[in-house]
Amino acid sequence: MMLQAQLHCLCLFTLYLTTGYGQEGKFSGPLKPMTFSIFEGQGPSQIIFQFKASPLAVTFKLTGETDDIFQIQPDGLLYHNKALDRETRAVHKLQVSALDADGNTVEGPVPITIEVKDINDNRPVFLQPKYEGSVRQNSRPGSQELDPLKNPSYKLVVSVEDMGGQNDHSFSDSTSVDIMVKENIWKAPEPxxxxxxxxxxxxxxxxxxxxxxxxxxxxxxxxxxxxxxxxxxxxxxxxxxxxxxxxxxxxxxxxxxxxxxxxxxxxxxxxxxxxxxxDINDNPPTCPSAVTVLEVQENEQIGSSIGTLIAHDMDEENTINSVLGYRIVDQTPKVPRDGLFLVQSYSGTFQLAVQSLRKRDTPQYNLTVEVSDKDFKTLCFVQINIIDINDQIPIFEKPDYGNLTLPEDTAIGTVILTIQATDADEPHTGSSKILYRITQGDSEGRLEIETDPETNTGYVKVKKPLDFEAVAIHNIVFQAENPEPLVLGVQYNASSSATFRLIVTDVNEAPQFSQQVYQGKVSEDVAKGTKVGNVTAKDPEGLDISYSLRGDKRGWLKIDPVTGEIFSVAPLDREAESLYRVQVVATEVGGSSLSSMAQFHLTLMDVNDNPPRLAKEYTGLFFCHPPKVPESLIFEATDDDQQSFRGRHFTFSLGSESLQKDWEVSKINGTHASLSTKHTGFEERVYHIPVRINDGGRPPLEGTVSLPVTFCKCVEDRCFQPAGHMPGIPTVGVTVGVLLTTFLVIGIILAVVFFQIKKNKGQHNVESAQASEVKPLRN
The missing domain is CATH 2.60.40.60 (Cadherins)
Known part of the structure; x- marks a missing residue:
């Protein structure tokens, strides 16, 4: 056991050296909260991190969700000795503490989070080895082709693959699915x-x-x-x-x-x-109107169609319920006999049955017609009017209306003659109404005829001016006709025509211009003597014509009195008047010297003959003194030429090169520019800055304008000057001087007056004394 532990420590030490752990950097550092992500399934003895502690710490302690997987060496080396499983625990919450030689905590515990990253180590598994289901025929979109009679069931194999099937290391599983196809009873019923x-x-x-x-x-x-x-x-x-x-x-x-x-x-x-x-037959036939009115001429032949009665039935069309039959059940009056008409049984068309009709027998017949379907009957009423035929022609009351003499200036609309014809057909019908027309002698349509609809009287009127010079004598032929065509075999003859002789006398008429307004167009810079237009007039009597002008208020034009040509006689100026209007007078030479007048309009086309100028007077331009930074102001230019001539594109520059060290002019657009200072060292006074403005026309014109710019002390962004220094307001010293001078003048005036009074008084005393001396001598 001791040997195994030694071997484990030796292996761990070897891994520690070969992987570079223990070196300051990515895999070692101070003890602080940290989070590590580790893939599940990695082999044991994997080093995670090495913590460094203060010199007082001699060992480290690991607590928390270690699951006997995570361990830490006394030197702070954190590692795991078993493979991680994300499905068992996805996150491990650990704490690391640094201890001194007596086992006391000197740092920590510090939270350490281990996130276990997933790897594809679990295969997808179906929950059961076999599935069963059913689907209805035509019950869902996409199932329209399913037919239980052809294929009552389907056996499917369904596979599932993880990782989207996009990786060689993905897992899969399969199962079987049995589908039964059932008949779909959710179907639309028959109509x-x-x-x-x-x-x-x-x-x-x-x-x-x-x-x-x-x-x-x-x-x-x-x-x-x-x-x-x-x-x-x-x-x-x-x-x-x-x-x-x-x-x-x-x-x-x-x-x-x-x-x-x-x-x-x-x-x-x-x-x-x-x-x-x-449909069932539940609607009777209906008549198209209360009375159906038809017409027939009195000379119609037997069998001729008179008209049709169209009744209606609201039952279904083209069925036995809507088939209608027609039958005449009564005729009123029955003269000259009953049964004069018949009606087609199923079309409702009426015909003459036995003979032609005469209006003098009766002008109107009333028929009662039975209209029926298979169950209902309705009575409809038909009125048949007998129309008189046009077998009589209009006849004039006299064939010749004689001669009539009229002056050629007879007013339009004047009635010059009344004519009359009569017609024997039925009054107030198309057969008896008369229309008059002129068939000869008025090819230019100077006359017209209006007919009185009540009396058939014709009124001959002047429609266009008569013209002696064109036609002096009109041999007129009138024709009287009916708007209704004549019956076969009847024609108009000489009785429907009449003649009339119109003699037009001459009247001295004023000359006539070929048009009322003449137009001319020239450039405003044309030279004097240029022809700008021409007018023409004729005298109906053939007299010579003299032309003159009226309303030439500017004295720009003259006209040749013989030819009517119009010339310029002074410089033209479009800016003064772009459309110059004068009147042209044409006067007969000799005769009664009649005259007529027309208009002449001369349009002046613009040329570039006006230099640019300021769009307004700039008198209040100022900068506050002393200036702190360079400043600028905007001004606008214009000129008097037509704007469309070049679209207003001015260029701007300083009028003196010596000003370029102090001032700058910059173009903003075609009409505006800015004047800017280049420094702040200006005196408190008015500067007059010359600016050149060029219009870029053809030819280009240039104007120099002066912009007065004042540098002044400002109060509330306005120029301020002390009252004692304002122009027109006297100072205190001046005021005192004025007062003293005024008092001095008043004193001098008073002294002079006093001296004069004293002098006058002394002279009066001398005269009194002399008078006293003389008086005793008189005694």
């Missing part, structure tokens, strides 16, 4: 026919469904969800109709039978139940 309006007591059994096993819960489902569902099913699968059915209301029903288990889960596919409602 059912139910006679409508049955008098049998309800409910009435119509069919049955049955699940393969007892205990199924049955229900019916109708996907159409009707307001009333006349079917039910009991828990034996018997399906009933619960009330009388009406084929004319609904001739067929399709719904489904469902079988569920006690938990409400469907056991199989729903079965479709089809019910056809069988």
């Amino acid at each position: 059912v026919e139910i006679e409508e309006n049955s008098t049998n007591p309800y409910p009435i059994k119509i069919t049955q469904v049955q699940w393969n096993d007892p205990g199924a819960l049955y229900s019916l489902v109708d996907k159409e969800k009707p307001s009333k569902f006349p079917f039910s099913i009991n828990q034996e699968g018997v399906i009933y109709v619960t009330q009388p059915l009406d084929r004319e209301e609904k001739d067929a029903y399709v719904f489904y039978a469902v079988a569920k288990d006690e938990h409400g889960k469907p056991l199989a596919f729903p079965l479709q139940i089809q019910v056809k409602v069988k």
Whole structure:
């Protein structure tokens, strides 16, 4: 026994050396909580880890779920001496303590977790050597081909393999399975026919469904969800109709039978139940309307079809219940005799039976027709109107309506003549109504004729302007006709025609332009004298025409008075007016000097003739002084040219190279740029920064703008200046000076006034004294 222990220690020591354990690193370290994963089935004496403890510790102690498998050497070497089994214990919870020479704990206990990793060391095993089962024919998806008559049973061998069968070291097991195929009784029944309006007591059994096993819960489902569902099913699968059915209301029903288990889960596919409602003859024929009106001309031949009475029957079509028969039972009046009409027995078509009809005998016949099926009869009423035939032609009251003279400026719509024809056919019918038309003398359609439907009077009106220069005399021929065709053998003749002579007199008319608005289009930079358009007018009398312009408010155009050509006479400016409108006047030369006017619109196309400028006035640009960091501001450019000309793509640069050490201009987009400072050493004053803006047009134009930028002391992000230094507000010293000057001026004014008063007073005293001296002399 002692020798065996020595050999074990020797082997462990050899493994300890060959595997590198005991070296600081992956497999050794201080005593602390740790977790190790070890595959089950490994051989004994496998080293796990070597713990290092403080110098006071001389040995180690292992406790916990060791299962006599895990041990630790005095030097801290942890190992297991038996193979691990995950199925016995998957995790081992251990504690390691470090002890001194007296057996006292100096470190720990520290938890150590051993996780046993699984290896495929157990084969799958079936619970029994043989299994038996059954399946119903057509009871589940995929079992449709099973037929108990052909193959009542199947013997299967089922294998199972672990690890998914993807490894050479996987295990497997097999067993036999005997399957019995049973007939599936869950089948859709044959379509059912139910006679409508049955008098049998309800409910009435119509069919049955049955699940393969007892205990199924049955229900019916109708996907159409009707307001009333006349079917039910009991828990034996018997399906009933619960009330009388009406084929004319609904001739067929399709719904489904469902079988569920006690938990409400469907056991199989729903079965479709089809019910056809069988017709009985329970509907009488109905007339299409209260009275069916037919028409026949008075000259129709015997046997001619007059029309058809179409009655209806709501019973099933193309069955004996809906076959209808027709029979005339009464004719009113019976003149010139009874039996003038017959009706086809099954089509309802009416024909003339014995002779042609005459309207003067009677204009209308009323027939009573019996319509019947095999059980019911209905009376329908037919009215046959006799229509007069168009055997009379219209006749004019006079063949010639003489001559009429009109000026060519007669207003459109003026009635110039009244004509009249008569027709002997029945009044207010297509046979007697008269339509007038002009067959000769008005090829351009300058006249029209309106007919009064009550009197057949024709009113000849001016439809288009008369034109002496085109046709001075119109020899008109009128034709009177009926909208209803004439009967065979009757034709229109000279009595249906009349003549009329229209003489058009000349009226001096103003010139006429070929169009009312003339268009021109040129670039705005065309040279003076460029032709920009042309107008044309003609005088109906053939006089010469002189052209002139009106409304040329800018003085841009002139017109050749003879040719009508229009020229530019001054620089054009699209930015001032892009569509320039003037009036062109055409005046007769000689005669009554009549004139007419048309419009001339000149569209000016843009050219790049405006340099860029600032989009607005920038007067409040400032930076706070002293600046702490370089700053920037944004400005916008524009010009007056058409935007679509180039899409607004400006370039920006400083106007002076000497400013580049202090300022920088950067383009933001086609219209905006930023002005930035490059340092913070600016004085407190206003800087005027020139910026060049180029539009990149054809040709390119460039403009230089000045941006005033103020560096000022700021309070609340606004420029601040003391009140004594603000422009327009005097300082205290200035105010005192102004006041002193004002007082001085007032003193001078007062002294002058006082001196003048004193002087005037002295002069008055001298004059008084002189007066006193003279007075005694007068005495």
